[in-house]
Amino acid sequence: MKKFYIGAAYYPELWDKSEIDKDIKLMKEYGMNCMRVGEFAWSNMEPKEGEYNLELFKYVVDKLYENGIYTVMCTPSCTPPRWVFEKYPDAMRVKSKDYIEYQEKVHARVHPCKSHKGMRELNVKIAKELAKALGNHPGIIGWQIDNEVHPYDHGCYCEKCKQNFREHLKNKYKGDIIALNKAWGAYRWSLDYNSFDQIEPPVLYAWENPSLVVEWVEFNEALICSYVHEQADALREYTNAPIGTDLMVDNYLSYSKMNKKLDVVQHNHYHTTDNLYRSLFNYDFYRTLKDKPFWVTETLLGWNGSVAAYNGYRSKDYCYVNSLLPIAHGAEMNLYWLFRSHPNGHELGHGAFLNSSGRPNPPSSGVKKLTEVLTKAEDFLLNSKAKSKIAMTYSSNSVKIFFFAPLIAEFDHDVRAKYIDLCHNYFRHYNIDVIETDKDLSEYEIIVSPFLPNAARDGFETRIVEWIKNGGTWIVGPLTDIMTECASKYTEKPYSFLEDLCGVYTKYQLPIQDEKISAKFNDGQEIKLAMGTDAFELVDAESLATYESEELENLTAIARRKIGKGQVIILGSAIDQKSMLRLVNRKPILEASDNIDLVERSGKENGIIATEIEGKDGYIVLDKEYYDVLNDKKVSGRIDISAYEALILKEI
Ligand SMILES: [Zn+2]
DSSP, rough: OOOOOEEEEOOGGOTTOOOOHHHHHHHHHOOOOEEEOOOOHHHOOBTTTOOOOOHHHHHHHHHHHHHHHHHEEETTSEEEHHHHHHHHOGGOOOEETTTEEEESSSSSSOOOOOHHHHHHHHHHHHHHHHHHHTOOOEEEEEOSSSSSOOOOGGGOOSSHHHHHHHHHHHHHHTTTTHHHHHHHTTTGGOOOOGGGGGGGOOOTOOOOOOOHHHHHHOOOOOHHHHHHHHHHHHTTOOOOOEEEEEOOOSSSSOOHHHHHTTTOOEOOOOOOGGGHHHHHHHHHHHHHSSSSSSEEOOOSSSSSEEEEESSOOOHHHHHHHHHHHHHHHHHEEEEEEEEESSSSSSSTOOOOOOOOOOOOOOTTHHHHHHHHHHHHHHHHTTTEEOOEEEEEEEEEOOOOOOOHOSSSSGTTTOOOHHHHHGGGGTTTTSSEEETTSHHHHHHHHSEEOOSSSSOOOHHHHHHHHHHHHTTEEEEEEEEOOOOOTTTOOOOSSSSHHHHHHHHHEEEEOOOOOOTTTOEETTTTEEEEEOEEEEEEEEESSSSEEEESSTTTTTEEEEEEOOOOOOOOEEEEEOOOHHHHHHHHOOOOOSOOOTTEEEEEEEEOOOEHHHHHHHHSOOEEEEEEEEEEEEEEEEEEEEEOOOOTEEEEEEEE
């Protein structure tokens, strides 16, 4: 692709055909050049089985293209029409609530069972019909499969899904039920199974064995991946345009596994004004998954809403910055949800570019500003990208483990927030990649691994040790390498391999953070601690910091061991920003105030994007002269940046 794509979700099937020309006029006026179409329109596309009616969508794609607007076409499998469930009543998902299992009725969306063979055949058929009709259309720049796939409410509890789960476990444990009982600790409370046939999925919100829940979610993950991948295979028969599926912000359903067989990482997010910084974590993650630009397929304009508005108002300036940030960090597309507010139905309270009467809302002027800025900065942005020598790990398996076996109350079911607030957010003035543990490590000089309970997966243990020997610095812990992939603790030592690698003996491993426990670097610098306390004795390592409290006195809080050309630094607790950056020991991109996000871009063009992300005044200090692309002038020294302002600075 040779440009950036800005636009929205567009639902022409819900409006009179005569509205299309009016809508397109406004899209053009605001510089939009991409619409996402068709994600929920199955009943319109195939009102009766085998009777395909794609004329409207061909007409819309033609019309948009004639006006310089591209289309991301969607498969509609998220919302099968009623005739599908008349044909296959058992294709409806079985839900589990309050220990009662019952078959859902058609009332909103995401109600199919993803194991149902007949249903999946119908998904593939409609996907193929769409691709046959539009796959080679020059206006189609990509495909989205389904919408926000996820094991909603823990997935489907129908007999077929249960049986598939048992088969999945039987294969995984090679038919050995005793091995499963041991791996899950099922003998406690006499919960052990005599055969795989006895295994039932976990009851939602009951006090379940975390191993059972993690395994059930991983089973659902594999099921959902195969469900998406088979639609991708069907589309590929008739189109060369890139294919993806729009996932939500967490990594609960593995972005890495899902995207391995897809072409483009697609992502939906709805951050608020007080947590915009957390969106940066996602962008630093998505650009690493395929080492190419990702797509923001949904974000908001103004406010969220279902049948009522909620989550606060976001101003035009916020919307501008919220849309520029992904591009600064590596996206090539930013689409809003949605172009025009629904006048009725489930989401009539949601903000949009236009209100239901077709009049632009105030944040729409932020879109106009964005498209003007992108036109000015296009050369710089297309000829540079964010590259990083520092990475932090973010494993999907670890997210699942902490979701169901958090160990520390502070995880409180928002695991991602802890990764961000106690690590990623420290690096606002650095380029940092967020990586799955199966990622190639060779490009990095420093890798930070907090909260990675299972570090032995995907061959990560072997690869990280080799990488250290070749010169890498691994800053590891806390709560890393402490559990198997199904959430059982290790029993010979607190870690599977970290203790030996780091040359320490872990004397205490406390899950409680007591305010009386503090630590200091050897030179006296205080360290603020969080998220548990592992206290070390040295075996073959040096101490960088020790605990201060009476019970832990003289025990090491941070230890370092040199290995080959590199080193490993183990943390007994999560530490504050100043302490982390001291260990990282690299210069930031620039000196800047805390509310500024900095991205260094390099390639044919080199420079820096500085963006204010907290809605208040800030500054940067340039160490040489740059060209300010948006204001057409040379700049140097200290520069003030106002609330939600961005500067694009090109090296001269
Ligand atoms: Zn099912």
